[in-house]
Amino acid sequence: MTQFFSMPAVTTPLVWICQSNNGQNLTPFVVDRKLLPFVDCACQGLGDGMEEDVAGLCIFAGSVREMFNASSFSKSFPVYRERTGALTLVTHTPEHLGQAQAVAGTVTRSSSSMPPSHGARIVATVLDDAELRADWTAELDDMRKRIALMRQILRQKLEDRQVAQDLAFLTDQKRMFSYTGFTEKQVETLRADFGIYTARDGRIDAAGLSEANLDAATEGFAAVMRI
Structure with a gap:
């Protein structure tokens, strides 16, 4: 935490929010220093529950101007070898969202282009059926x-x-x-x-x-x- 709070302004820290008070404690610093947090949400559901594990993340996302959130289904489904997850972009204007999506699409194409969709289809099938x-x-x-x-x-x-x-x-x-x-x-x-x-x-x-x-x-x- 000492390293986090000594971070210079306008940087992108990697954050793992485990509890609701983590989100509340980090928010003022992130907003004040104009940080662009990248949140790792890798094990949702394996801590206290699906909703409980993201309580702090929801507080955080509702308070900061912009953030990235990387969700992984590797462990919670599990589809580890399929490398299945989602990147959620939070921006403070629709215009910025469009720009961020364009950049994310370019980065995705340069790193994996057209990856297999087996894992994503498994996750979508389960989540879309009550x-x-x-x-x-x-x-x-x-x-x-x-x-x-x-x-x-x-x-x-x-x-x-x-x-x-x-x-x-x-x-x-x-x-x-x-x-x-x-x-x-x-x-x-x-x-x-x-x-x-x-x-x-x-x-x-x-x-x-x-x-x-x-x-x-x-x-x-x-x-x-x-x-």
């Missing part, structure tokens, strides 16, 4: 609850192992990923000794946890947390 959309929403809710449950169980199992490290990050953080704070040495130990693979910065995918591997994950995490 029954399919209800089924998808229910399944997404189940997935969100399962991820939260896996986080809770992993934390309890590590606490039962009397791990001294603060484990609040497991349940305080939401959605698919968690930053563990593991060092590169701990990450290498997990990989070499326990066959557990994480990102090099210690980020784990909580969606990959299951009843079948929780005990193994607990054993490995507990061991490296004592290094």
